[in-house]
Amino acid sequence: MPRASNNEIRLAGWYVISLRPLNQHAGVRRAATRVGARTFALSTLRLRPLDAKPALRAALACPRVIVSSPAAVRLADAQLPLSKRRGQLWFALGAGSAAALKRRGIDGVRIPAAGSDSEALLAHPDLQDVRGQAIGLLTAPGGRGLLADRLRTRGAQVHIAEVYQREALAVAPARLHALAALRGNVALFLTSREAFDPLWQALSAALRKQLLGRPCVVASDRLAALARTLGFKNVLRASDARPSNLVSTLASHVGVGRIR
CATH class of the missing domain: 3.40.50.10090 (Rossmann fold)
Structure with missing residues (x-):
């Protein structure tokens, strides 16, 4: 034994x-x-998928894409297969989401140097000078509002794709x-x-x-x-x-x- x-x-x-x-x-x-x-x-809670194909296409076309959770990765990929475009930067709030992206062929995902919340990701150097940039955010309704608001304050155009909903x-x-x-x-x-x-x-x-x-x-x-x-x-x-x-x-x- x-x-x-x-x-x-x-x-x-x-x-x-x-x-x-x-x-x-x-x-x-x-x-x-x-x-x-x-x-x-x-x-x-339970997670209910939301049909977000038009918003998801717009978000995935952005030069920078942020995923809020492993569930966002999984449920977005179920609607439109995720792939990394030439020159595109991908971000995740934590290592779990980055690992979920890597399993789908997306590597080089940027994550916070420390922590796994919105504030930690907002401190990433590649999210500082975003004025005039389009950023896609794959998330759920009510999720990561701080992240979207701060990016807009910095001058970014944030395209949100709500790919699932949390239900009590x-x-x-x-x-x-x-x-x-x-x-x-x-x-x-x-x-x-x-x-x-x-x-x-x-x-x-x-x-x-x-x-x-x-x-x-x-x-x-x-x-x-x-x-x-x-x-x-x-x-x-x-x-x-x-x-x-x-x-x-x-x-x-x-x-x-x-x-x-």
Whole structure:
């Protein structure tokens, strides 16, 4: 029998709570399983594709194209196959989106030097002098408004293609009961405030207190500040929202005894 790696020993017996949209937990589950952890999937959102072909064509014709998430990559590509034109610059808010583009043959994607939010991408040198430039943005309604507004302030013409929509899902009482019944080592993966807020509102005072006692692995400084404001004591900052990084962040703290 093959020997377990150190990471597998570190997270054996752990549960990680994933708040990814409905049917989007596979990446977290794979990453958690590799280190011996189990996944508690709890979705408060689902993604619905939007027919955006005319807007998508316009966005993809721009000399600079920005994608807001791996879902934007996947759902845009389902409508019009993505490809990189000669001289075109592609940007992504994080390494996960850049990896999704690379799987579709688009390499050299520019990502923030640090962080994975709109402010971090706006600091990229290739997005400073954009006056008179056309920039395509593949996103969802209500997503990355700050990014589009700032680029317009800099003089860019932003062509937005809304390729999917987030829809709220009610948290079933049975799922809350199952959450309350989790015992032992449990950590929350917090990668989206939009996904977290409905869960927080649905929790009883007792269940909130229970959750606050768990480690909370976050994907941005903004989410770290939110978690600390709510009262989480063990807030762990992952480098980005990729499942492998969330899991490795938790494992590294458990491995050195900071989290038990």
